[in-house]
Amino acid sequence: MRNYDKLIFELSRPGRRGYSLPPLDVEMEDINNLIPENLQRKTDNRLPEVSENDIMRHYVNISNKNYGVDTGFYPLGSCTMKYNPKINEDMATFFQTLHPLQDENTVQGALKLMYELSEFLAEITGMAKVSLTPFAGAHGELAGMMIMKAYHEKHKDFKRTKVIVPDSAHGTNPASAAIAGFDIVEIKSNEDGTVNLEALKAALNDEIAGIMLTNPNTLGIFEKDILEITRLVHEAGGLLYYDGANLNAIMGEVRPGDMGFDIIHLNLHKTFSTPHGGGGPGSGPVGVRKHLVEFLPKPHIEFKDNKYILNCDCPDSIGRLGNFYGNFGVLVRAYTYILTMGKVGLKHASRMAVLNANYLETKLKDDYLLAIDGICKHECVFSGLNDKSTGVTALDVAKGLLEFGYHAPTIYFPLIVDQAIMIEPTETESLETLNEFVSIMKKIAQIAKEDPEYLKHAPYSTPVRRLDEAKAARNPILKYEEPHE
């Protein structure tokens, strides 16, 4: 069924149904008595009319085209595509019938779970308190930047309108700071992507609200000057924001709070194994040290008089970030993950993640050009093939991997590496899986020498081949257009 490519609208036939209802046994009511006329739909809603069988086959067939962590190895750098243990899914089903508008007395168990999860995350990161509300990583970044702003404004330090972002940062960092109303000061990194202390010193002044950093950085290198960096920024009156995207490298070993960071966001969907990769749902809790707790988004979950409560009386809070309390289903999975792993397990996970990345780095560096030669953390970055004479690009290598049944690594990021190929194996892969991947990568390097044209046109056997990305970006068709009769 590889070539299945129908839209559900195309299966629709007038009058076809997936249900049958008994005759109406109450009196018909005129719709105008129930819904004001101005709120009534005037045109047909054009829902597809299909049988249950049609729906089943349609979705099973399109899901068969999917590639996920449950299908195979998924070395997408910076995304921590670790396996999501199915006990997490089991636990999530317990909470399916809850409604977010229920009285808090009737959801004490759910509130307890959220309270305890935020305590766990605070302990793991070295923060005083964590809010679970942000719906994804970049939302957590935005919350963190709003907290930074609220802090300076509370101290009437209105001059601090700029945020420093290194040129190796995730693109979401400058975007989040800009949305929060800051101007961005970009500083050049050292060759290994670490912060250039001289550039940092030159950028620091009384207009700097803070800095956004990822540690280990996007090249998978730990900032060895981190204590000096946090000291310099604090002395200049700024705050330090920790992008938790790469926490999987250091979880249980070292804590951002102990490094001197003031604000952090975490990606539960990366580090804490909850499913992602299809566009969500994510979860990006934001944590802060003691002097910033009052600014956290509301409501604050608290434990008072033997009862869990949602406290909305937080005058200095940056406010609500959305309806209700975050992506609760993701929180249940992360809570389950932390409890099943335990303190020893979490530490072991990040050690294995680092070991796996270094194993791949060592095995592949004869064929692929290492961006930074040396020990990496949880991911390794190559700058294309060692042999530059073949004309085979990072994109061609990635497309070759698709042909051989793998998900591609991240390519062309970080931007400071030419032809970047960023590989993050995570801890949940066995030695056998890593060895198979190494042999395929070596095979691709061999093909690049012998038959580069083969890679230039790969993949061949996937449901779709090379897409016209430029056309998709220039002329996107975002909704189904009914064919003209």
Added chain:
Amino acid sequence: MKVLEGLYYSKEHEWVRVEGNKAYIGITDFATHSLGDIVYVELPELDAELAKNDVLGVVESVKAASDVYTPVSGVVVEVNEALADQPELLNEDPYTNYLAVLELTNESELEELMNSTEYEAFCENQ
């Protein structure tokens, strides 16, 4: 890679063509090749006063979005509006399709830029 004689070049891969006191500014063939297919171009506003190294615009490709910096100071007197609907023009002919025209306010800045021979050598080391 194509480099035209008679233009000034910056290390950020912008080119400048001077006509009288006007400077036509675009991005080089090297830049468009490393960006790949360009899908969106953001242009400056008319009459904007820009200092050297200010952001002149943004070029977005299927790979990444990049700021374009003006290598010279000046006032924006014209923008190439055709790029709004046809960003691919930058890939097709980067030296004809300028982003904007600036009225120069400090001509001496041109001396800090590279000529075509220097730029060619610079790109070889990239």
